[in-house]
Amino acid sequence: MADGPRLKIDGGIPNQLARAAQAAGALEEHGYDGGWTPETSHDPFLPLLLAAEHTSRLEVGTNIAVAFARNPMIVANVGWDLQAYSKGRFILGLGTQIQPHIEKRFSMPWSHPARRMREFVSALHAIWAAWQDGTKLRFEGDFYTHKIMTPMFTPEPLSCSLPKVFIAAVGETMTEMCGEVGDGHLGHPMVSKRYITEVTTPALLRGLARAGRTRSDLELSAEVLVATGENDAALETATAAVRKQIAFYGSTxxxxxxxxxxxxxxxxxxxxxxxxxxxxDAMGSLIDDDMLAAFAVVGPVDTIASALKSRCAGVVDRVLPIFLTASETCVNAAMKEFRQ
Known part of the structure; x- marks a missing residue:
């Protein structure tokens, strides 16, 4: 069971620079707790500078930034600056991507993803400790080595806490590692409530226990596909889109x-x-109603808030609903009740 009295609600921030500020401001105005940028066709970090500039309360983070396309020092630096500028509201969400993309798109090495990610996060903490506390930087791992830090390259100490690091994980090995070293877990739309309760949460608890931590030391998040619409035709269109999305994920x-x-x-x-x-289209037709219900919330606008709460409250700490086809008006109407 998740700790805390209230389920946080998050929204998406477009990673196009021209849209980020307005979208982040709208999320804050509508009472969202956090806003996330993806790493797809644009850089995930740059929009968050604009998002932080145009908000005062909203948490802003990457969901996800591809860790293995970068090195810990580069990520430590950009995370430090975003945390300082946002006055403590930045969340560094990291993911591994998959081997073909790391090797053939980013031209970077791939091996032992869970071990490499653990070391990546540990290196971040070592670098940040050197900057914040003056700790001598001497990190030597199997994949990353950081042993030089001079005053010229040391940023000013933060006046707020260090950035939180959230890790995307589905498999048990990566999830356990997240429990050991992460401040939060980033979920995926192709994960059911049953999978979270029977696989994800036990794996996180095992990792937390190994590190001498408790469930309250980590935030667990979920992404949930939502199919809704202002009328029957719009709902039917949304449902078909969600079936196709589930089928796409299921093919992986x-x-x-x-x-x-x-x-x-x-x-x-x-x-x-x-x-x-x-x-x-044929793939989408294979997703029956039971599968749809396992991976999505489906229904008229006035049913979405209660369905999301029923699915997530007491199971995760925060949820990011994903509306594939709904209009902005429809989304706002659906989520207004959730935030009340």
């Missing part, structure tokens, strides 16, 4: 274990085969 080997938990492991093979043929 990383999420086969999630399907297997529900007894749908064989579906992955068919979805994977169809994805290679570009049969996206």
């Amino acid at each position: 080997p990383a999420y086969r274990k999630v399907l297997e938990l529900h007894g749908w492991g064989d579906l992955h093979d068919e979805l994977n085969r169809l994805s290679k043929q570009g049969e996206w």
